[in-house]
Amino acid sequence: MRKISIISISLIILFVLIYVLVRPHPEIVSVSLISETTEITYxxxxxxxxxxxxxxxxxxxxxxxxxxxxxxxxxxxxADSEVVKSSLYLDFKSKSGFLIKDSNSEKMLKLKDRSSKELTDLLSKLSTN
Structure with missing residues (x-):
């Protein structure tokens, strides 16, 4: 009996893990950025x-x-027409940043260094165009 319950729990954990790893994440179709001087949609x-x-x-x-x-x-x-609004904070000198979702404005979400660099590089093109 004990062996069956261990196998059952193991299978449940395995199915949950597989679901978490392979579930599709929603597809982004556009990103709009608005600052005091610029508005652009990617x-x-x-x-x-x-x-x-x-x-x-x-x-x-x-x-x-x-x-x-x-x-x-x-x-x-x-793609499902959901719009998520956030505030994006970037330091173009240190190439670091974070964002705060409007739905949870009490929590700061730090961008990974690589992501911050890619974003600042992309957005730096705005000022050179």
Whole structure:
């Protein structure tokens, strides 16, 4: 009897793990950024990949958030028409950043270094055009 319950629990854990690893994440179709001076919408595959990687790999920062105005207001539109609104904070000198989702404005989400660099490189093109 004990052997059967161990096997059952193991199978349940295995199925949950497989679901978490292979479940599809929603597909981004566009990202709109709004600052005091600029408004741009990205729909090209490479830009969407950069934003998708950045969003999927954020790390939660402990504690409450009290920050100034964001570098950009960001609206991410998914294939199912869901729009997720966030504030994007980027430091173009240190190439670091974080975001705060409007749906949970108490939590800061730190961007990975690689993602921050890719985003700042992409968005630096705005000022050179």
């Amino acid at each position: 729909t090209d595959i490479e830009s969407i990949r950069i934003f998708d990687d950045a969003i999927r790999t954020v790390k939660k920062v402990r504690g409450a958030v009290d920050v100034g105005p964001p570098t950009y207001r960001m609206n991410v539109t998914y």
